[in-house]
Amino acid sequence: MTAAPLSDGQQAYLYLVRLAWDLRELGLGSLLDLSVRAEPAVVIHQASTRLKITVVQRKEVWFFTWGHGRKQSAWVGAEGVVSHIARWAAR
Numbered sequence: 001m002t003a004a005p006l007s008d009g010q011q012a013y014l015y016l017v018r019l020a021w022d023l024r025e026l027g028l029g030s031l032l033d034l035s036v037r038a039e040p041a042v043v044i045h046q047a048s049t050r051l052k053i054t055v056v057q058r059k060e061v062w063f064f065t066w067g068h069g070r071k072q073s074a075w076v077g078a079e080g081v082v083s084h085i086a087r088w089a090a091r
Helices: 008-025 081-089
Strands: 031-033 041-045 050-058 061-065 073-075
Touching: 008 031, 008 041, 008 050, 008 061, 008 081, 050 081, 073 081
Parallel strands: none
Antiparallel strands: 031 041, 041 050, 050 061, 061 073
């Protein structure tokens, strides 16, 4: 018996959960926001800032995004992507 393929929403959820777990392992807490009115996201609260990370698919490639522009996105499978996001959160 084979499992049904994941929907895009299910795949996005899995990427966000993995990101939250990996951030935890770096010592950075986060929240998984599954609000009905907004797209699913990982939210990192710092002293005076809040970083909201979503996951999007572009031409069958998944990216984490946390703002506007290429510098505020990274390929989900990129080496060091979690550390990169953690550095952005610390700004």
